[in-house]
Amino acid sequence: DAKTTQPTSMDCAEGRAANLPCNHSTISGNEYVYWYRQIHSQGPQYIIHGLKNNETNEMASLIITEDRKSSTLILPHATLRDTAVYYCTTEGNRDDKIIFGKGTRLHILP
Amino acid sequence: NAGVTQTPKFQVLKTGQSMTLQCAQDMNHEYMSWYRQDPGMGLRLIHYSVGAGITDQGEVPNGYNVSRSTTEDFPLRLLSAAPSQTSVYFCASTEGTGSSYEQYFGPGTRLTVT
Numbered sequence: 001d002a003k004t005t006q007p008t009s010m011d012c013a014e015g016r017a018a019n020l021p022c023n024h025s026t027i028s029g030n031e032y033v034y035w036y037r038q039i040h041s042q043g044p045q046y047i048i049h050g051l052k053n054n055e056t057n058e059m060a061s062l063i064i065t066e067d068r069k070s071s072t073l074i075l076p077h078a079t080l081r082d083t084a085v086y087y088c089t090t091e092g093n094r095d096d097k098i099i100f101g102k103g104t105r106l107h108i109l110p
Numbered sequence: 111n112a113g114v115t116q117t118p119k120f121q122v123l124k125t126g127q128s129m130t131l132q133c134a135q136d137m138n139h140e141y142m143s144w145y146r147q148d149p150g151m152g153l154r155l156i157h158y159s160v161g162a163g164i165t166d167q168g169e170v171p172n173g174y175n176v177s178r179s180t181t182e183d184f185p186l187r188l189l190s191a192a193p194s195q196t197s198v199y200f201c202a203s204t205e206g207t208g209s210s211y212e213q214y215f216g217p218g219t220r221l222t223v224t
Binding site: 042087098102103 | 151154158213218
């Protein structure tokens, strides 16, 4: 079973911030939180990852709670091109299986 | 630098036929994996490999074999295709530096078994 849970779908108005939550309550101390997205039927694309500090890059921001049991991916100004399925995973030891859940289908509304 | 490449892009098989899905990466990544994705579903891990000569099972390994004779290649074999194996197959490789393992995915192979 996936080690993360996410809402099945979310809507966000174009130009607004999209906040996608992920629950990873069983995360262990050495595991990072990773976010990927899959646009239409393409291969998933890496977005961002973090351990315990908040992270930001050119695509998104990642906010991880202090207890590390949940996180939020923030797309600051959503565009129609951000319509995709967003996956949250946790990865630690490099010999671990990398398991994806069903992700959140994000719809950006014009 | 081509990244992760997969061939073929599309394939139609009859039940009982065998075939190999090819995956190659030119990034010298040690970790590679195969996922399948069914309509409306997420990615399910089939097999993975942490280096040449080492493979292990994922969530849904039945009906699939893998081998890893080189760092670059990680083929997925279907020995006797079944309609339940109709799916989109993604190969991925992982850049492992320290504790950080960003995955790079290929474009996918769309397989239909009739």
